[in-house]
Amino acid sequence: MSEPILQFEHVSKSFFGAMALTDITLAVRPGMVLGLVGENGAGKSTLMNILGGVIASDEGQIRLEGRLYSADSPAEATRAGIAFIHQELNLFSHLSILDNLFIDGFPRIGRTPLIHRREAVRRAKEALAAVNLSISPRTRVDRLTPGQKQLVEIAKALHGGAQIIIFDEPTTSLTSRETERLFALIERLRREGRTILYISHVLADVLRLADEIAVLRDGKVVRTGPRAEFDIDAMIAAMVGRQIDQLHPIRRGKPADKVLMSVAGVTEPGIVKDISFDLHEGEILGLFGLMGSGRTELGRILFGLDPFRSGTIDMCGQPRRRRTARRSIAAGMAFVTEDRREEGLLMEASVTENMALVALPNCRRNRVPGSLDRLTLRRSVDEMIASLKIKCVNPRTAAVKSLSGGNQQKTVIGKWLLGRPTVCILDEPTRGIDVGARYEVYSIINDLADRGNGLLCISSELEELVGICDSLLVMSKGRICGRFRRDEFDKERILAAAFEGHLERGPRGSSGASN
Amino acid sequence: MGSLRQGTLTAVLRNVPILMFAGTFVVFGLLAPRFLEYQSLENIAKQASYIGIIAVGETVVLLTAGIDLSVGSNMYVSAVAAGLLMERFAISPLPALLVCLTVGLLFGLFNAFAVTRLHIIPFVVTLATQFAGRGLGWMLSKSRAVTFPQSVTGLGAAELLGIPVPVVIFAVVVLLAWVVLTRTTLGRQIYAVGHGLEAARKAGVDTRRVQATAYIICGVLASLGGFVSVAQLGNVNSGFGQMVEFQAIAAAVLGGASLFGGIGNVFPGTVLGALLIQMVWAGLVATRTDLYLQPLIAAAIIFLAVLLDSVRNTVLARLGRHNIRVEE
Numbered sequence: 001m002s003e004p005i006l007q008f009e010h011v012s013k014s015f016f017g018a019m020a021l022t023d024i025t026l027a028v029r030p031g032m033v034l035g036l037v038g039e040n041g042a043g044k045s046t047l048m049n050i051l052g053g054v055i056a057s058d059e060g061q062i063r064l065e066g067r068l069y070s071a072d073s074p075a076e077a078t079r080a081g082i083a084f085i086h087q088e089l090n091l092f093s094h095l096s097i098l099d100n101l102f103i104d105g106f107p108r109i110g111r112t113p114l115i116h117r118r119e120a121v122r123r124a125k126e127a128l129a130a131v132n133l134s135i136s137p138r139t140r141v142d143r144l145t146p147g148q149k150q151l152v153e154i155a156k157a158l159h160g161g162a163q164i165i166i167f168d169e170p171t172t173s174l175t176s177r178e179t180e181r182l183f184a185l186i187e188r189l190r191r192e193g194r195t196i197l198y199i200s201h202v203l204a205d206v207l208r209l210a211d212e213i214a215v216l217r218d219g220k221v222v223r224t225g226p227r228a229e230f231d232i233d234a235m236i237a238a239m240v241g242r243q244i245d246q247l248h249p250i251r252r253g254k255p256a257d258k259v260l261m262s263v264a265g266v267t268e269p270g271i272v273k274d275i276s277f278d279l280h281e282g283e284i285l286g287l288f289g290l291m292g293s294g295r296t297e298l299g300r301i302l303f304g305l306d307p308f309r310s311g312t313i314d315m316c317g318q319p320r321r322r323r324t325a326r327r328s329i330a331a332g333m334a335f336v337t338e339d340r341r342e343e344g345l346l347m348e349a350s351v352t353e354n355m356a357l358v359a360l361p362n363c364r365r366n367r368v369p370g371s372l373d374r375l376t377l378r379r380s381v382d383e384m385i386a387s388l389k390i391k392c393v394n395p396r397t398a399a400v401k402s403l404s405g406g407n408q409q410k411t412v413i414g415k416w417l418l419g420r421p422t423v424c425i426l427d428e429p430t431r432g433i434d435v436g437a438r439y440e441v442y443s444i445i446n447d448l449a450d451r452g453n454g455l456l457c458i459s460s461e462l463e464e465l466v467g468i469c470d471s472l473l474v475m476s477k478g479r480i481c482g483r484f485r486r487d488e489f490d491k492e493r494i495l496a497a498a499f500e501g502h503l504e505r506g507p508r509g510s511s512g513a514s515n
Numbered sequence: 516m517g518s519l520r521q522g523t524l525t526a527v528l529r530n531v532p533i534l535m536f537a538g539t540f541v542v543f544g545l546l547a548p549r550f551l552e553y554q555s556l557e558n559i560a561k562q563a564s565y566i567g568i569i570a571v572g573e574t575v576v577l578l579t580a581g582i583d584l585s586v587g588s589n590m591y592v593s594a595v596a597a598g599l600l601m602e603r604f605a606i607s608p609l610p611a612l613l614v615c616l617t618v619g620l621l622f623g624l625f626n627a628f629a630v631t632r633l634h635i636i637p638f639v640v641t642l643a644t645q646f647a648g649r650g651l652g653w654m655l656s657k658s659r660a661v662t663f664p665q666s667v668t669g670l671g672a673a674e675l676l677g678i679p680v681p682v683v684i685f686a687v688v689v690l691l692a693w694v695v696l697t698r699t700t701l702g703r704q705i706y707a708v709g710h711g712l713e714a715a716r717k718a719g720v721d722t723r724r725v726q727a728t729a730y731i732i733c734g735v736l737a738s739l740g741g742f743v744s745v746a747q748l749g750n751v752n753s754g755f756g757q758m759v760e761f762q763a764i765a766a767a768v769l770g771g772a773s774l775f776g777g778i779g780n781v782f783p784g785t786v787l788g789a790l791l792i793q794m795v796w797a798g799l800v801a802t803r804t805d806l807y808l809q810p811l812i813a814a815a816i817i818f819l820a821v822l823l824d825s826v827r828n829t830v831l832a833r834l835g836r837h838n839i840r841v842e843e
Contacts, residue, residue: 054717075719090717092710094777099703104719106700113699 003066005030005195006051006164011060013046015402020046021219024060028212030163033186033196035210035227037203039239039406039434043219044199048166051197052084053077064164075104083157084166091149093142098124100141101156127159128152131185147178154185165189166197169432171205175290183209201434203232215239240436247435248467249443251486253450255283255470260454261333261423263302266311271297272478275311279423279454284445286469287458290498294478295458296338299427302456303335304328315423329358334416336409338427338458344412351395351403351411355381359418384414388444406437413444424448427458442468462491474498528827532771532787535820539791543798550801557679559790559797564685565744567789569759570766571692572736574785577767578696579729580709580776581630581637585622587759588648589734590741593618594751595652597742598661608667615742616735622648623734627727645760653753660752663745671746681743688736692781705729709776766792769820792817 004027011024021043028034038044049055051062053071062069064080071077074084091100101124106115124137131151141149150170157165167186171179186196186209200206206213207227214224215238223238261279266272272294279285289295300306302313304323313323315331325335337343345354356377385395388410392398400408409429416424429445430438445468449455459465465472466489474482474497482497484490527534544551569586576583597615600606606614622644629640673680696702704725707715716722740759745751770788772779779785795816799809 073719074717075721078719084717086717090711090714092707092714092777094710095703095706099707100718102700103703103707103715106703108700113701114694115698115700115703117698 002029002031004028004063005065007063008047009061009063011047011050011057011062013050013055013057013059019219021050021057024219024221026214026221026224028164028195028197030195031190031193032211033190033198033209035206035213036197036199036216037201037206037213037235037239038216039404039436042216042239042434044216045168046219047216048084048168048197048199051077051082051164052166053082054084078104078160078162081161081163082166083160083162083164084168085150085153085157085170086168091141091153094140096138096140097128097135097144097152098137100152101127101137101159123159127155130158131155132181145178146173147175147181150174150178150182151185158189162194164195164197166199168199169201170198171200171202172432175292179205201432203235206235207232236435239434247439248464249439249446251284251446251468251470253282253446255449256281256452260316261302261456262312262314264312264314266298266301266308266313268297268301268306268308270478271306272301272308272475275480277473277480277483279456281452281454282449283471284449284455284457284469286465286472287456287475288460288462288465288472288494288498289475290460293475293498295460295475296427298475299335299425299456299458303333303425305335329419329421332420332422334358334419334421334424336412336416336424336426336429338431340408340412345400345408347401348399350397351385351390351392351400352378352381354400354411355384355395355415355418358415380418381414384418388414388417389440390414404433404437406433406440409433409437409441410444413441417448421453423454423456425456425458428460429457430459430461430464438464462494466491466494524830528830531820531823531827532769532784532791535769535823536787536791536794539794539798539816543794543801547798547801547803550798555797555801559793560682561679561747562797563789563793564679564681565740565747566759566762566766566792567685567740567786568688568743569737569740570763570770570785570789571688571781572733572740573760573763574767574770574772574779574781575692575696575705575729576637576733577764577772577774578705578709578776578779579726580712581726581729582641582764582774583626583730583733583737584638584641584760585626585644585648586733586737586740586763587756588645588652589619589622589737589756590744590759591751591756592622592648592652592655593738594741594745594755595656595661598663598745598751599655601664601667602661608664608670611667612742615738619734619736619738619741620731621734622737623731626734627730630730631723631727656751656753658753660750662750667746668749671743671748681747684739684743688739689782689786692732696781701725701728706777709778711777762792765817768824769817771824791820 006028008024008026011021012019013021024043024047036044046055050057053074053076056070056072069080071080071082077084092103098120102120107119107123108114109116121137128135128137131154133148133151133155135148141152144152154165170182174182183205186198190196198206198209207230210227212224212226213230213235215222215235217239258281259278260281263278264276266275275298277285287295287298297306301308304325304327315333328335341347359377359380360372381395390407390410392403392407400411403411413429426445429441433441442464445455445457457465457469470486472484472489472494473480474484474494476498482494484494549555569590573583573586593615596618597611600614601611626640626644629635630637670680675683696705704715704720707718707720708722708725712722715725741756766788767779767785768774768788769791770779770784770786772784792813795813796809799812804812
């Protein structure tokens with residue numbers, strides 16, 4: 001057995017008195033893929049940020065090829081051969097691939113500070129070829145698909161001579177085809193003798209890729225071992241510390257006949273075409289589609305964020321014209337966006353402030369316009385925090401960004417629930433949150449339906465939609481290509497509908513990147 | 516068919532600065548043929564050069580997502596310092612220019628220090644140095660006008676191969692800035708820092724050094740612009756350089772620079788912006804527009820250009836969004 005290339009020895013880290021990592025000891029052998037799993041807040045990201053030089057540890061040490069290693073900055077980690085492919089890609093979207101690859105130092109003409117352009121382009125082409133991306137290095141990054149951007153980031157890491165590559169949730173925004181390609185690339189890198197640290201919530205992927213798996217819980221390594229010792233249930237059991245036999249709450253309620261929202265023939269050229277469906281009282285309606293199928297765009301149109309050319313959207317039997325988000329909220333609609341960091345939350349503000357945003361106008365003192373009854377507001381926010389079980393030290397002072405992903409998502413949902421909506425549109429409600437928190441989010445959705453709300457759940461995870469929905473719409477290329485009731489749910493048929501129209505050309509997301 | 520129209524629209528929107536420039540030129544040319552005479556055009560170029568030099572420095576700072584409000588005071592103090600030395604000790608123009616640039620450099624260094632080491636917001640730092648610089652200049656000059664000798668003012672009227680010296684200096688500055696921004700690592704890092712400070716840091720860019728360099732370049736160019744301006748005016752009074760920061764920022768923004776950083780260019784962008792502003796003033800004089808109306812009309816044209824820029828960004832974003840699927 002070869003010497004470990006990387007050793008964590010008794011690494012600890014605390015944030016504001018709360019232990020994020022406790023006495024982590026972990027060895028990684030060269031040329032292997034280590035799968036790192038754990039619930040959000042378990043400390044995976046903290047550990048990787050220490051390795052990547054983003055933050056410093058309080059105690060303990062890291063050895064790299066036997067020598068003591070500590071990086072004060074990401075640049076230092078890069079020089080030591082450690083590359084970090086972040087979840088939110090760190091590329092400059094308005095600059096070219098070339099600029100992105102060489103931003104920390106272009107090849108120069110002799111001793112002058114001038115960039116040797118031809119040399120740079122040549123090396124960039126080499127770097128892109130190493131990840132099978134045949135695209136001009138002068139292309140601006142914002143013209144690339146998420147999958148291509150990720151390949152550029154990997155190309156950058158390899159070009160920088162990285163021996164250890166950290167992937168943090170790399171498949172979140174990839175199409176299935178791009179994911180396959182990424183996995184093939186990871187396999188190749190491993191064969192070339194590079195060491196991969198792979199963090200993901202998609203346990204099946206971890207099981208497929210990893211040679212060894214380490215499970216973190218509450219800042220501690222609770223279990224490590226070769227892949228053969230694990231299956232998905234075992235990983236989940238180790239992550240949550242108890243057996244979870246049920247991933248989704250049992251759906252007891254039944255949708256009523258009353259229609260809450262009726263959508264007929266909604267069309268916006270190039271985005272969605274002829275969308276019609278009814279959302280009933282107490283119904284959880286799933287909306288499934290691949291990347292680029294128009295599912296998120298449809299959600300935005302329904303909520304009034306984007307315009308549409310023709311068709312009608314009726315709320316509670318009343319046709320609505322001149323739609324804006326404000327009017328939609330007034331009509332009883334809520335919209336949990338797919339990107340809570342950018343669109344759903346004020347990350348620096350407290351939980352209370354965030355939750356109060358939507359409900360503010362309802363908390364007037366004695367109906368005086370513009371006044372604010374802080375007591376009522378505070379009380380209702382506190383009730384919501386308790387009922388959603390949001391875990392946080394002090395909701396009035398703790399910034400939302402200090403919360404785990406699951407608690408952040410519950411904060412977004414709580415914010416909308418305070419406005420007492422009748423129709424909720426949830427776009428990727430469980431993106432990037434862990435198994436335990438997922439179950440809680442599903443329970444919240446379930447309760448809302450039982451109380452007579454209509455819910456539209458947009459998701460790219462078929463598993464969760466099949467688990468929680470009463471019925472399912474499948475979108476492909478901007479149209480609805482399939483409608484399924486709960487008793488007709490059949491994953492193969494649903495997937496087939498989602499791929500409709502893609503069979504001859506493949507999902508758009510991956511075109512252009514192929515060679 | 517629709518795509519052709521869309522293509523035209525995109526092309527028009529991408530070139531808003533050039534079109535504004537051409538449009539203004541034609542309109543004033545039609546209203547006042549005198550405006551198109553060689554002498555008048557030369558004057559525009561000459562007057563645009565000092566604002567242009569300063570605007571180039573301002574563009575560099577704007578690209579890093581910063582702002583420098585102190586350029587006007589900077590040019591005042593550095594010109595006063597150079598002028599007093601020439602008055603009292605009769606030093607020759609070249610050392611005077613060096614003194615002037617050194618004062619500008621110190622200004623830039625201070626701004627850079629406060630922004631990158633003390634972590635004060637650029638807006639506040641440079642607002643403070645704007646006041647401090649004006650006060651320092653008044654103190655040094657006792658608020659009276661400082662006169663520059665003939666040897667300097669001669670330069671303002673001199674020509675090199677038939678081209679006025681101020682224009683030559685402006686051209687050299689633009690060329691250098693263009694090379695630095697597009698052909699050196701530092702230049703690309705300036706764009707990267709403006710795009711995302713944290714992302715640049717993670718990518719291994721020494722962000723403090725890059726930001727500091729931008730403020731220093733801006734400081735030096737502000738004092739150089741001041742010197743070029745005095746060479747044309749002959750003396751420095753207590754209001755010298757006032758409101759120049761706004762003209763410089765306006766020139767950069769008219770040329771397509773974003774106040775949020777990362778977007779913009781010196782050539783053709785800022786050059787066109789500087790020329791456009793000067794052309795509007797010259798055109799208003801040439802058409803004998805009411806003196807009291809002139810600032811309002813100039814403001815309206817600048818407003819229109821910036822409005823078009825904002826419309827452009829919205830429309831381009833919308834066109835980009837449409838591309839999620841090609842309609843058959």
